[in-house]
Amino acid sequence: NADKQGEYDVKVQGVEISPNPIARGQPATFSIAATTGAAIDGGKLVIEVAYFGWHIHSEIHDLCDETSCPVSTGDFVVSHSQVLPGYTPPVSLKLMLINSC
Structure with a gap:
């Protein structure tokens, strides 16, 4: 259920990164099941x-540009692709879903 801040009970089941390992300067796709x-509207x-x-860096994307909206109750996948710069060091990555309401 959603609380007053619009946070949803979302549980990540897995993350797939392609290609793995990521190649600097090449497209990479992160798929979060x-x-x-x-x-989620x-x-x-x-x-x-x-x-x-x-x-060192943050980006904000519209959820509905990354997956079909509305997201129905149950399983869903969010995928995001981008080219990582050639000088990309090994980094930790944090993904968050934030309700827009």
């Missing part, structure tokens, strides 16, 4: 990148 206990996909714990 998840399940939700409530329908819209929101944001927030990508945060950190290098040794230091925040």
